[in-house]
Amino acid sequence: MHKTLVLHRTPEDPQAFREHYESTHIPLLSRVPGLRAFRHSFDVVRKLPCDVLLTAHPDQSGGDVKYAQIQRRPLPNPYIDLGACRAYADKHAALLTARLAREKK
Numbered sequence: 001m002h003k004t005l006v007l008h009r010t011p012e013d014p015q016a017f018r019e020h021y022e023s024t025h026i027p028l029l030s031r032v033p034g035l036r037a038f039r040h041s042f043d044v045v046r047k048l049p050c051d052v053l054l055t056a057h058p059d060q061s062g063g064d065v066k067y068a069q070i071q072r073r074p075l076p077n078p079y080i081d082l083g084a085c086r087a088y089a090d091k092h093a094a095l096l097t098a099r100l101a102r103e104k105k
Contacts (some may be wrong), residue, residue: 022099030103042096046089053084061088 009016055061066078081087 006032026054026099027103031098042089042093046086048085050085053081053088054079055088060092 026063053061053063055063058064061077061084069078
């Protein structure tokens with residue numbers, strides 16, 4: 001099994017970085033034996049008992065939308081979501097599946 005940890009500074013152009021990462025790094029990772037480890041990570045996150053999910057990139061977990069909601073009306077708190085980890089894992093597992101399917105073509 002391979003484990004990969006990638007650390008990088010905050011890029012000056014986040015969109016350009018994301019495009020580069022998706023077009024260069026993800027295809028490289030798709031060749032690593034045991035890619036199912038990504039799937040395992042999704043399974044772990046899906047089962048976490050979390051009720052508040054905060055991510056480094058708020059748009060990936062709906063944090064940007066929740067922030068706008070809490071600015072308009074703080075109660076009920078939109079960040080409290082008992083299904084947050086499950087929804088996050090489901091969303092990103094589906095994105096990975098779609099990405100891998102596109103790359104197999």
